[in-house]
Amino acid sequence: MLKFKEVLGYHFVDSTMDELVGEVHSRIVQSQKTFIVTANPEIITFAQSNPSYDEVIKSSDYITPDGIGIVIASKILGRPLRERLAGFDLMLKLLELSDKEHYRVYLLGTKPNIIDLSASNIIKAFPNLEIVGFHHGYFQSDEKIIKEIQQKQPDLVFVGLGFPKQEKWISENLTHFTKGMFVGVGGCLNIWAGVTKRAPRFMVNLNLEWLYRLIKEPSRSKRMLAIPIFLKRVFHREFK
Template identity: 75%
Template sequence: MLNFREVLGYWFVNNTMEELVNEVHTRIEDARKTFIVTANPEIITYAQSHSYYEKIIKHSDYIIPDGIGIVIASRLKRQPLQERLAGFDLMYNLLKLSDQHHYKIYLLGTKPDIIDLSALNIKKAFPHLEIVGFHHGYFHDDDNIIEEIKQAKPDLVFVGLGFPKQEKWISHNLKHFDKGIFIGIGGCLNIWAGVNNRAPKFMRDLNLEWLYRLIKEPSRSKRMLAIPIFLKRVLSNEFFK
């Protein structure tokens, strides 16, 4: 049973990674369709300004705190979340779980010349899971992809279209499937392909992964403005009601 904490009107999973993975494992075994949002301050800030997207986020099954800004915000509210649940770490742990139990995986996202490499590297790392299909993220018609997923019956579907597109795609198409854990994973497929790298472990341990990404991708600077905006809203919400 998972616990939840509220931050700015959004209910985040307040558990360890192990507990979250165990919950997902149970839902896979029970063939329960599940929509997981990996939310950072940028996603929440965007949702607060786009009501259609906020509705999508709030109607998901689980929102996990993927971003140290979310954890800091919970501390400012004096209702601290147990830990940051990074999207890449969740994906890694679920791939490991799939390797142990021979679960079926479908990958959707990134560029046409990258998705093949993502799938190849995932299969090398986890030889006992079954990748039942993959497709790049540059498509205009959902029908063929939906039909392919329906026929393949994957246990987990990792959708790396970037926000808000990945959450919109999952929300709009979930009704077509009988089962599956659907997770928006942002740029994780690029990391698996080796196109991008995660921050060194010492930076991750210091919760500075966002800084590493900013140094590597200066074009993200405008997107990073969402973090102070988010924290300002948290403070205003807490102290100036």
């Protein structure tokens, strides 16, 4: 069974990636609906200032420490998490599991001319899983998507609408489905499409993936302002 630790009022998964994937596998086998939030400092900072989103995050089944800032905060607060569980790595492991177990996958998110590339490249990499459907993230109505997921009954649904939209979408629509592992994956679908590159492995290992993304996407600088706010709150919690 997974362990959890409270950091800034949120109960994060405190496990290795293999332990988390093992738990996910067990829930898929039992057809348990599951909502996973891959949380970084930006998500937590936004949630702390937006009560409705805060409620969405806390209603999920699992909150994973997607950003190294979360792990650093846990150490400062004396509740060290075992490791960072990066969203892309989690998606990769779940795709590997799906390939092994022949699971059914649905993709939701990114642009109309990109999502089909995401699906195509995932199929090439994992030929034994079945992508039962996909839809871009620029939709006005949920109805078509909900009906398709209900009909196709995927085992895993990767939602890449960006925060806070992806978490809100999962939370608001989960009741429509009888099964499925729903995971917010941010920009991971763009990486699978090849339009965005992930940081080199050495930067990932050094926990500098955020710096690589900032260099490649300077427009993210405004979002990065959430990090000093997050750290200020961590130190305030520690020394108050």
